[in-house]
Amino acid sequence: xxxxxxxxxxxxxxxxxxxxxxxxxxxxxxxxxxxxxxxxxxxxxxxxxxxxxxxxxxxxxxxxxxxxxxxxxxxxxxxxxxxxxxxxxxxxxxxxxxxxxxxxxxxxxxxxxxxxxxxxxxxxxxxxxxxxxxxxxxxxxxxxxxxxxxxxxxxxxxxxxxxxxxxxxxxxxxxxxxxxxxxxxxxxxxxxxxxxxxxxxxxxxxxxxxxxxxxxxxxxxxxxxxxxxxxxxxxxxxxxxxxxxxxxxxxxxxxxxxxxxxxxxxxxxxxxxxxxxxxxxxxxxxxxxxxxxxxxxxxxxxxxxxxxxxxxxxxxxxxx
Amino acid sequence: xxxxxxxxxxxxxxxxxxxxxxxxxxxxxxxxxxxxxxxxxxxxxxxxxxxxxxxxxxxxxxxxxxxxxxxxxxxxxxxxxxxxxxxxxxxxxxxxxxxxxxxxxxxxxxxxxxxxxxxxxxxxxxxxxxxxxxxxxxxxxxxxxxxxxxxxxxxxxxxxxxxxxxxxxxxxxxxxxxxxxxxxxxxxxxxxxxxxxxxxxxxxxxxxxxxxxxxxxxxxxxxxxxxxxxxxxxxxxxxxxxxxxxxxxxxxxxxxxxxxxxxxxxxxxxxxxxxxxxxxxxxxxxxxxxxxxxxxxxxxxxxxxxxxxxxxxxxxxxxxxxxxxxxxxxxxxxxxxxxxxxxxxxxxxxxxxxxxxxxxxxxxxxxxxxxxxxxxxxxxxxxxxxxxxx
Numbered sequence: 033x034x035x036x037x038x039x040x041x042x043x044x045x046x047x048x049x050x051x052x053x054x055x056x057x058x059x060x061x062x063x064x065x066x067x068x069x070x071x072x073x074x075x076x077x078x079x080x081x082x083x084x085x086x087x088x089x090x091x092x093x094x095x096x097x098x099x100x101x102x103x104x105x106x107x108x109x110x111x112x113x114x115x116x117x118x119x120x121x122x123x124x125x126x127x128x129x130x131x132x133x134x135x136x137x138x139x140x141x142x143x144x145x146x147x148x149x150x151x152x153x154x155x156x157x158x159x160x161x162x163x164x165x166x167x168x169x170x171x172x173x174x175x176x177x178x179x180x181x182x183x184x185x186x187x188x189x190x191x192x193x194x195x196x197x198x199x200x201x202x203x204x205x206x207x208x209x210x211x212x213x214x215x216x217x218x219x220x221x222x223x224x225x226x227x228x229x230x231x232x233x234x235x236x237x238x239x240x241x242x243x244x245x246x247x248x249x250x251x252x253x254x255x256x257x258x259x260x261x262x263x264x265x266x267x268x269x270x271x272x273x274x275x276x277x278x279x280x281x282x283x284x285x286x287x288x289x290x291x292x293x294x295x296x297x298x299x300x301x302x303x304x305x306x307x308x309x310x311x312x313x314x315x316x317x318x319x320x321x322x323x324x325x326x327x328x329x330x331x332x333x334x335x336x337x338x339x340x341x342x343x344x345x346x347x348x349x350x351x352x
Numbered sequence: 353x354x355x356x357x358x359x360x361x362x363x364x365x366x367x368x369x370x371x372x373x374x375x376x377x378x379x380x381x382x383x384x385x386x387x388x389x390x391x392x393x394x395x396x397x398x399x400x401x402x403x404x405x406x407x408x409x410x411x412x413x414x415x416x417x418x419x420x421x422x423x424x425x426x427x428x429x430x431x432x433x434x435x436x437x438x439x440x441x442x443x444x445x446x447x448x449x450x451x452x453x454x455x456x457x458x459x460x461x462x463x464x465x466x467x468x469x470x471x472x473x474x475x476x477x478x479x480x481x482x483x484x485x486x487x488x489x490x491x492x493x494x495x496x497x498x499x500x501x502x503x504x505x506x507x508x509x510x511x512x513x514x515x516x517x518x519x520x521x522x523x524x525x526x527x528x529x530x531x532x533x534x535x536x537x538x539x540x541x542x543x544x545x546x547x548x549x550x551x552x553x554x555x556x557x558x559x560x561x562x563x564x565x566x567x568x569x570x571x572x573x574x575x576x577x578x579x580x581x582x583x584x585x586x587x588x589x590x591x592x593x594x595x596x597x598x599x600x601x602x603x604x605x606x607x608x609x610x611x612x613x614x615x616x617x618x619x620x621x622x623x624x625x626x627x628x629x630x631x632x633x634x635x636x637x638x639x640x641x642x643x644x645x646x647x648x649x650x651x652x653x654x655x656x657x658x659x660x661x662x663x664x665x666x667x668x669x670x671x672x673x674x675x676x677x678x679x680x681x682x683x684x685x686x687x688x689x690x691x692x693x694x695x696x697x698x699x700x701x702x703x704x705x706x707x708x709x710x711x712x713x714x715x716x717x718x719x720x721x722x723x724x725x726x727x728x729x730x731x732x733x734x735x736x737x738x739x740x741x742x
Contacts, residue, residue, distance in 0.1 A: 096550035099559035107411035111418030114402035144407030
C-alpha cells in the first residue's frame with residue numbers, strides 16, 4: 033500500500049484552478065488523482081469541477097479530460113473504456129460526478145454502467161446539493177438542510193426528506209467494489225483509491241466533500257467537518273468488496289449530531305424537534321451500520337436493528 | 353456478390369465493412385434490425401467491435417461521443433423518439449468534431465405515437481451540426497454508410513454524419529443489394545487516425561467550459577467545416593463511383609432534368625415512385641424532371657440554384673411539417689432560391705407513413721405545371737388528406 037510519503041505529486045490536477053478556498057471537491061479530486069496516476073482518463077459531467085478546472089483557455093488537468101453533459105457519466109465512461117480496450121491501451125477510466133449527477137439526473141446512466149460491470153471507476157463527489165447552480169436540493173441533501181429550493185420559510189423549514197441511501201442502491205448492482213471516503217481520513221482515503229485502482233470491473237468511490245458556500249461554513253474547517261460527520265454517524269466509512277461489507281473506521285463513541293450541525297449555517301435554523309428527528313435517523317443508521325445499539329445517552333428510542341424494511345417508525349419519519 | 357436483404361441489414365453490413373471499433377446500441381423500431389444484425393456479426397466472430405448494450409439512446413450517444421473522443425471509429429443507429437431522446441448529445445458531438453456515423457430509420461415522432469415513415473424526427477436535428485442525408489434504396493443505404501465514414505473522418509470535415517433511410521419502406525423491405533468486398537472497402541476507407549484524442553501519452557482536454565470570449569470562433573469553424581463538407585461529399589462520391597461503379601451525384605442527384613421546364617424536389621423512397629411518373633409524363637411530351645435532394649445538411653443551395661435556372665416552376669415535396677405552414681425542405685429551398693422569379697409550390701404527402709402513390713405525384717406535377725403556366729395555385733398543398741381539395 034502506498035503511504036502518504038510515497039505518494040507522487042505530479043500535479044496531475046494542478047494548482048491555479050478557481051475552486052473556492054477549502055473546497056472539498058477540489059481536495060478530493062487532487063488526492064484521488066495523485067493515487068490514480070498519469071495513465072488515467074477522466075470524465076467530469078456538468079458541475080463546479082468543470083467550471084473551476086477547465087474554463088477555456090485554462091485547464092487544471094494533466095491527464096486526458098472529457099466533458100459533454102450532466103446525466104451521462106456512466107455512459108461516457110463506458111464509451112471511453114470501450115475505445116481504449118479496442119485500441120489495446122491500458123488506461124484507468126475515472127468519472128468525477130457530483131451528487132446531483134449521480135443520485136438524481138445521472139442515476140440511470142450510472143446504473144447501466146454498474147449493471148454491465150464496466151471496467152471503470154465511478155467517483156461520486158457528494159456535497160449534498162446542486163452547488164454549481166447555486167445550492168439547490170438533491171436526493172443527497174440531508175434532512176433539515178437549508179438550500180435555495182428548501183428555504184427556511186414561516187411554514188416549512190429546510191429539506192423535509194432524508195438523504196437517499198445511494199450506497200445500498202449501488203451495492204445492489206452486485207459490483208466488485210463500493211467504498212465511502214472522507215478527506216478527513218487520508219490513510220483510509222488513499223487505501224481505498226489504490227484498492228479500486230488495482231481492481232477490475234465497476235468500482236464506485238463515494239466521497240464526502242464539504243462545500244463552503246453551500247454548507248455556509250468556515251473554509252478552514254473542511255477537514256474538521258468531515259471528521260465530525262464520521263464521529264456523529266452522519267457519514268460512515270466502509271467498503272463492500274464482492275458483496276462483503278467491512279467497516280473501515282469506527283468512531284470510539286458516537287458523538288451528538290448537534291456537534292456536526294453547529295459547524296454549518298445550513299442547519300442553523302433547525303428546531304430542537306427537527307434535530308431530534310435527524311438524530312434518531314442517524315441512530316438507526318449507526319445501529320444498522322455498526323450492528324449495535326446506539327449510544328443510549330444520544331438515542332432516546334431504541335431503533336430497529338434488523339433491516340431496512342419499512343416499519344411504523346420509518347413511515348412516521350419518511351411519510352407513506 | 354448480390355444479396356436480397358432489408359435496408360437495415362444493408363446498413364449493418366455497411367458498418368461491418370467499415371470495421372467499426374465501437375457500437376453502442378439501443379433498440380427502437382424500425383431501426384432495431386440494424387443492431388440485431390451487428391450483434392449477430394459480433395457473436396458469430398465476423399466483426400471485431402465493442403458492442404455496448406446501453407440503457408437508453410441518451411447513453412448511446414454519450415458513449416458514442418466518448419468512444420470517438422478516445423479515438424475509436426463509432427457507429428450506431430436510432431429512430432424517432434430515440435433521436436429525440438439523444439438530442440442533447442447530438443449538440444455535443446458535432447462542435448467537439450467527433451466523426452460518429454449514425455443511421456436514422458426515419459419514423460414519425462409522436463405524439464400521437466406511430467412507427468411509420470416521416471421526417472419530423474431528423475428534421476428536428478437539422479441545426480445540431482450533423483451532416484444529414486436521405487437514401488432512396490437499400491443499395492444506397494449500404495453505400496452511404498461507407499461514404500459517410502469517409503466524409504466524417506476527412507480532416508477538412510470531422511463532423512458526425514446521419515444517413516437516414518425510410519422506416520419500413522426500406523428498413524423492413526428486401527431488395528437486391530450488391531455487397532462490396534472487404535478488400536474493396538478497406539482500400540476505399542483507411543483506418544481512422546485522428547490528431548487529437550483522449551490519450552494519457554498525449555493528454556488533451558476535450559469539451560472544456562467555453563466562455564463567450566471564445567465560442568463564436570468555434571461556431572464559425574464548424575460552419576467552415578460544413579462548407580468544406582460540400583467539396584468532400586462531391587469528391588467522395590466521384591471516387592466511390594470510380595471504384596464501385598455507382599454514382600449518386602453528390603449533394604443532389606437528378607433525373608431527366610436536361611431540358612426540364614417543371615421539376616419536383618424529392619427525398620428518400622418517394623424519388624423512385626417519382627421516376628415512374630416522370631417517365632409517363634415525358635411520354636406525353638411534358639418536359640418534367642426530378643431533383644433528388646440527398647444531403648439536407650449541408651444544404652446544397654448553389655447546386656439547386658444552377659439546376660433550377662431554366663425551370664418555369666418548381667415543386668417541393670415535404671414529408672414533415674414545420675407547424676407555421678410550410679415544410680422544412682420548402683423553407684430551405686425558398687431561401688436558397690431567393691430572388692429567382694419562378695413559382696415554388698410546396699407538396700405535403702406521406703406524413704405519419706401514409707403511402708405516397710403515383711396519383712399523388714402526378715397531382716404534384718399537375719399543380720406545379722399549372723403554376724408554370726401562370727395559373728394561380730395554392731402555395732402549400734396537402735395531398736391525399738381528408739378535407740383537403742387539390
